[in-house]
Amino acid sequence: xxxxxxxxxxxxxxxxxxxxxxxxxxxxxxxxxxxxxxxxxxxxxxxxxxxxxxxxxxxxxxxxxxxxxxxxxxxxxxxxxxxxxxxxxxxxxxxxxxxxxxxxxxxxxxxxxxxxxxxxxxxxxxxxxxxxxxxxxxxxxxxxxxxxxxxxxxxxxxxxxxxxxxxxxxxxxxxxxxxxxxxxxxxxxxxxxxxxxxxxxxxxxxxxxxxxxxxxxxxxxxxxxxxxxxxxxxxxxxx
Numbered sequence: 001x002x003x004x005x006x007x008x009x010x011x012x013x014x015x016x017x018x019x020x021x022x023x024x025x026x027x028x029x030x031x032x033x034x035x036x037x038x039x040x041x042x043x044x045x046x047x048x049x050x051x052x053x054x055x056x057x058x059x060x061x062x063x064x065x066x067x068x069x070x071x072x073x074x075x076x077x078x079x080x081x082x083x084x085x086x087x088x089x090x091x092x093x094x095x096x097x098x099x100x101x102x103x104x105x106x107x108x109x110x111x112x113x114x115x116x117x118x119x120x121x122x123x124x125x126x127x128x129x130x131x132x133x134x135x136x137x138x139x140x141x142x143x144x145x146x147x148x149x150x151x152x153x154x155x156x157x158x159x160x161x162x163x164x165x166x167x168x169x170x171x172x173x174x175x176x177x178x179x180x181x182x183x184x185x186x187x188x189x190x191x192x193x194x195x196x197x198x199x200x201x202x203x204x205x206x207x208x209x210x211x212x213x214x215x216x217x218x219x220x221x222x223x224x225x226x227x228x229x230x231x232x233x234x235x236x237x238x239x
Contacts, residue, residue: 005030006133008140010097012040012048026052038062043140045070045131061177063222070138074102074238077187081107081152083194084226086115092127094224098231099141108146113196119146128183149202153209156189162192162214163206164226165198170207175214175230179237188238190214190230195223 001019007022010017018026026032033055040048040062047068054061080103084091095106106124110117133139147155160182162175179188191198191206198206207213216229 002004003232004037006039006041006136007030008043008133009040009048009131010042010044012050013046013064013067016059016063018062023058025062025069026160027055027057028222029166032060040064041133041136041138043129043138045072045138047138072139074235075185076238077105078103078231078234079107079187079189080192080227080231080239081104081109081156081189082192083109083111083114083223084116084119084146085195085223088119090224091119091227092124092153092220094227095124095143096127096131099128099137100135101228101231101235102137103141103231103234104139105142105144107144108150109149109191109193110146110151111149111194112199112202114194115196117146121145127181149198150205151182153206154210157210159187159189161189161191161206161211162230163198163203163211164214164216164230165203166215166220167197167200170200170203170213172213172215175179175216176237178212179212179233182237188234190234192227192230 007018032052034052036052038050040050047070048064049066050062050064052060053063108119121143126142128143216226221229
């Protein structure tokens with residue numbers, strides 16, 4: 001049985017044609033032809049079963065046969081805010097895996113000890129879309145441009161908010177314990193610092209703004225590992 005291929009088409013219900021990059025993959029790599037079946041995903045919660053109606057050298061048109069609304073597999077909005085590592089490949093890997101596990105939003109932080117202060121978000125968006133197709137997620141996570149630490153906490157004043165850090169002098173509770181004791185319908189935002197951690201002043205500033213001070217367990221984790229661990233903990237608490 002031939003495997004049905006998935007394609008990312010943000011306006012799938014109305015455009016009737018694969019975007020250029022998706023069309024190239026469908027026509028030149030997969031060799032799809034008229035009458036072949038394909039699945040479309042709009043990244044907003046709906047899949048579409050369709051068939052190819054025109055396969056030319058550069059264009060791939062389709063006709064939708066069935067609209068298939070999807071159900072979320074977790075409760076609430078999962079938001080990870082993280083300071084990018086010096087080697088961007090590590091954050092790209094984390095973004096891909098976090099998308100496969102399932103989350104809703106990624107924000108990038110410019111902190112006092114950040115080693116990277118410029119990030120090309122379009123590349124991260126492409127990685128997200130590829131992971132969405134691979135893992136067949138119905139919703140595409142949002143990727144936000146980098147903000148300074150101060151501007152980020154000022155713009156996020158409500159909801160369940162956590163800051164993970166390693167400072168013993170600032171009281172902490174375990175993130176997973178906090179999540180299990182809360183309402184699994186609540187939105188959850190977790191901040192992860194750079195390799196050198198947040199500065200202690202940043203931690204105190206976040207706590208004063210209402211963020212809950214947490215740890216991710218007894219192990220000392222690298223930035224991208226901490227981000228992925230936090231996503232996994234939130235996911236497990238929201239099933």
